[in-house]
Amino acid sequence: MIETSTFWHQILDKGVQSLVKSLSDQEIIEMTEHYGTHNYHPAMVNVRAGQGVEVWDGNGKRYLDCIGVYSAMAHGHRNEAILNAVREQLDVLTVASRAVYTSEVALFLKGLAEYCHLDMVCPMNSGAEANETCIKLARKWAYTVKGVPDDQAEIIVCQDNFHGRTTTIIGFSTEKQYRDKFGPYGPGFKVIPFNDLEALEAAITPNTAAFFAEPIQAEGGIIIPEPGYMEKVRKLCTEKNVLLIWDEVQTGFCRTGKRMGWEHEDAKPDLLAVGKPLGGGIMPVSAAVGRKEVMDVFEFGDHGSTFGGNPLGAVVALTAMAQMEVEDFAGQAERKGSRMMKQIADLNLPEVKELRGRGLLLGIEVHEGVDAKKLGHLFLENGIITKQTRHRTFRMTPPIVITDSQIDEAVDKIKQTFSQL
Ligand SMILES: Cc1ncc(COP(=O)(O)O)c(C=O)c1O
Numbered sequence: 001m002i003e004t005s006t007f008w009h010q011i012l013d014k015g016v017q018s019l020v021k022s023l024s025d026q027e028i029i030e031m032t033e034h035y036g037t038h039n040y041h042p043a044m045v046n047v048r049a050g051q052g053v054e055v056w057d058g059n060g061k062r063y064l065d066c067i068g069v070y071s072a073m074a075h076g077h078r079n080e081a082i083l084n085a086v087r088e089q090l091d092v093l094t095v096a097s098r099a100v101y102t103s104e105v106a107l108f109l110k111g112l113a114e115y116c117h118l119d120m121v122c123p124m125n126s127g128a129e130a131n132e133t134c135i136k137l138a139r140k141w142a143y144t145v146k147g148v149p150d151d152q153a154e155i156i157v158c159q160d161n162f163h164g165r166t167t168t169i170i171g172f173s174t175e176k177q178y179r180d181k182f183g184p185y186g187p188g189f190k191v192i193p194f195n196d197l198e199a200l201e202a203a204i205t206p207n208t209a210a211f212f213a214e215p216i217q218a219e220g221g222i223i224i225p226e227p228g229y230m231e232k233v234r235k236l237c238t239e240k241n242v243l244l245i246w247d248e249v250q251t252g253f254c255r256t257g258k259r260m261g262w263e264h265e266d267a268k269p270d271l272l273a274v275g276k277p278l279g280g281g282i283m284p285v286s287a288a289v290g291r292k293e294v295m296d297v298f299e300f301g302d303h304g305s306t307f308g309g310n311p312l313g314a315v316v317a318l319t320a321m322a323q324m325e326v327e328d329f330a331g332q333a334e335r336k337g338s339r340m341m342k343q344i345a346d347l348n349l350p351e352v353k354e355l356r357g358r359g360l361l362l363g364i365e366v367h368e369g370v371d372a373k374k375l376g377h378l379f380l381e382n383g384i385i386t387k388q389t390r391h392r393t394f395r396m397t398p399p400i401v402i403t404d405s406q407i408d409e410a411v412d413k414i415k416q417t418f419s420q421l
Contacts, residue, residue, distance in 0.1 A: 066384050
């Protein structure tokens with residue numbers, strides 16, 4: 001273990017990597033568990049380096065990163081174009097806050113609005129913040145544009161939603177663990193079943209500000225709504241003068257085989273929450289993006305974030321979007337996702353109850369009675385990093401830059417893992 005007296009000196013004189021190299025994986029795991037809160041249950045691997053889809057632990061063992069930072073790692077670890085953009089920017093300007101104008105942030109706002117086919121952007125850092133921003137925008141729009149009486153605005157959300165872990169958001173989660181012992185919860189949300197248009201119609205009142213949902217419930221177990229659902233939701237929201245907010249933090253930026261998940265149908269939102277891959281696998285960058293009429297309700301001082309909209313993040317996001325666009329990440333995700341899905345399906349694994357997915361957002365749900373914990377350990381032993389969501393669904397959300405041979409290798413490892421159960 002490191003002496004506290006030399007800790008700071010070593011960092012300053014020799015760099016953090018000198019310390020990293022001096023510690024074993026076991027020491028790192030112990031340090032994390034000792035000093036960190038236990039709100040995560042990481043796989044027993046200390047990731048020391050990454051390149052593309054591959055990561056390595058301190059002993060040089062190689063893994064395929066099939067969780068891909070919970071879908072955030074679309075471009076692959078240490079993507080060269082993004083690293084080069086960062087290097088160039090580090091020599092110019094990094095963080096400047098919204099107290100001033102910067103060229104990089106201006107270009108980012110334009111680029112993201114156009115990428116999303118919407119008008120304006122409110123930059124944030126995390127996905128949860130992007131969603132909080134959408135909630136605030138929708139409420140203020142309801143009071144100032146729609147004419148809902150003060151403090152009466154309602155937002156309709158779905159069962160098994162996942163929009164982040166802030167106090168407001170967990171208040172309308174239906175997952176017991178996210179809610180229990182964190183109340184009291186904020187009012188103003190109505191929960192209806194996902195993929196149920198009649199329930200939505202019945203829940204709408206004159207005070208409804210918005211319907212807020214994910215195009216595919218990713219954390220909820222990769223749940224894909226029936227064809228036509230998103231489009232009908234869009235029509236209904238327009239008819240009833242209710243805003244449609246898609247949370248595309250996980251489905252956005254090509255993961256599902258389109259730029260945005262809503263683009264599989266004619267279901268353009270009024271507000272969109274984006275994050276994860278917007279940060280190019282380098283840093284947190286998120287945003288609420290929307291129609292001018294809604295975004296314009298924010299006035300000076302209504303909302304903000306010290307780091308939300310900083311030049312370095314802006315450059316990372318611009319380069320990330322440029323690469324997704326020029327290298328057709330959407331087409332890549334579509335083609336590679338089909339390849340991976342077909343190959344896993346062809347394994348005919350008896351333990352698998354259902355294989356679900358769209359693009360490179362895949363979930364392997366195992367039957368009740370299959371030892372999911374053991375399966376997780378075996379995946380790791382065989383060099384695959386993945387995690388279950390909702391207990392029984394193992395996600396396969398590797399970086400979109402995964403190669404065909406890496407897909408084949410991952411499928412071989414999946415086969416081997418199930419055979420060892
Ligand atoms: C759909 C969705 N919304 C919001 C979030 C929260 O994002 P963050 O962890 O960046 O706050 C996630 C994270 O998994 C997500 O999948």
